[in-house]
Amino acid sequence: MRHVALLRGINVGGNTMIKMEELRAMFEALRFGNVKSYINSGNIAFDCVGSPQVSKGKTPEIILSDQIEAAIRKTFGKTVSVMVREKRHIQTILEGNPFAGQFESHKQMHVLFLKEKLTAEQARLLVELTPSAERFQAIGREIYCHLPMGVAESFLGRGQFEKKLNLAVTARNWRTVEKLTTL
Numbered sequence: 001m002r003h004v005a006l007l008r009g010i011n012v013g014g015n016t017m018i019k020m021e022e023l024r025a026m027f028e029a030l031r032f033g034n035v036k037s038y039i040n041s042g043n044i045a046f047d048c049v050g051s052p053q054v055s056k057g058k059t060p061e062i063i064l065s066d067q068i069e070a071a072i073r074k075t076f077g078k079t080v081s082v083m084v085r086e087k088r089h090i091q092t093i094l095e096g097n098p099f100a101g102q103f104e105s106h107k108q109m110h111v112l113f114l115k116e117k118l119t120a121e122q123a124r125l126l127v128e129l130t131p132s133a134e135r136f137q138a139i140g141r142e143i144y145c146h147l148p149m150g151v152a153e154s155f156l157g158r159g160q161f162e163k164k165l166n167l168a169v170t171a172r173n174w175r176t177v178e179k180l181t182t183l
Contacts (some may be wrong), residue, residue, distance in 0.1 A: 001048055001086060002034075002045060002046070002047055002048075002086070002088075003045070003046055003047075003048055003061070003064065003084055003085065003086055003087060004043065004044070004045050004046075004084070004085050004086075004087050004090060004180050004183065005027075005042075005043075005044045005045075005046065005064070005065075005068055005082050005083070005084050006043060006082065006084075006085070006113050006170045006172065007023075007041075007042025007043075007044070007072075007080050007081075007082050007168075007170065008042070008080060008082070008168060008169070008170035009080065009081075009170070010041065010042040010078075010080060015134060016078055016080060018042075018078065018080075019022055019078055020037045020040055020071075021077075022076075023037065023042075023044065024036075024044070026035055026071055026072070026075045026076075027044055027046050027068075029071075029075075030067065030068070030071055030117060031049075032046035032047060032048055033046065033047040033048075033049070033089035034046065034047045035066075036183045038062065038179055038183055040178070042080075042170075043108055043137065043172070043176065043179075043180060043183070045087060045183030048064065050141040050142045051062060060083075060118075061084040061085065061086070062084075062166060064084045065082045065083060065084045065115060067080045068084070069081065069082050069100070081115075081139075081168040081170065083113040083114065083115055083119070083169075083170055085113070085181070087180070087181070090177065090180045090181050091181050093111060093177060094138055094177060094178065094181065097109075097144060098139065098144055099135040099137070099144060099146040102146065103146055103148070103174075106173050106174040106175035106178075107115045107150060107151070107173060108147055108148055108150070108174075109145070109146055109147075109173065109174035110143060110144075110145040110147065110156060110160065110171050110172065110173050110174065111142050111143070111144055111145070111150065111171070111172055111174070111177050112143040112144075112145060112156070112169040112170070112171050113141065113142060113169065113170050113171075113172070114142065114143065114167060114168075114169055115141070115168065116183070117138075117140060117141055118138050118165070118167070122166070122167060123138055123167045125164060125165055126128060126138060126143070129155065129160065129164055129165075130155065131154070131155055133148060133149055134147050134148075134149075134154055134156075136145065136155075137148070143161075143169070145171070151171075151173075156171060
């Protein structure tokens with residue numbers, strides 16, 4: 001089954017630098033096949049033969065995330081959050097965009113990938129903390145972000161999701177999400 005791993009915060013602003021060639025080699029060492037990367041910011045598509053056994057209430061995707069995070073710690077000595085999705089789910093994300101047709105550029109539209117759905121308290125805080133010029137919609141384990149003024153000074157750009165909602169996320173702009181379906 002084809003999956004996409006989305007690594008949080010690597011090769012951005014000179015922090016947590018990991019060469020894509022070395023990262024692909026690590027994925028191959030984990031016995032994943034057909035490993036492909038897209039741009040330098042931690043988008044890796046890979047084939048996984050079979051599905052990890054669900055244990056302790058963890059989904060196969062969380063088990064894969066945990067496995068990849070552990071391998072990154074061991075191989076590179078870095079702690080990196082990893083969100084994994086079945087590749088076919090990426091198309092569902094594109095089709096489920098609540099802001100479809102309401103943005104002018106891929107730079108205005110982002111998707112935040114979470115390991116798990118927001119709790120009721122996190123969802124309440126998201127609504128409460130959303131600036132009036134920005135729109136966020138949580139659907140499943142993704143948060144769609146429409147940022148008409150751009151990302152730099154937005155709630156997303158200032159890193160408020162992790163601080164205020166106490167959760168790890170990784171963001172991708174709309175063009176990158178579209179590209180993930182082709183890897």
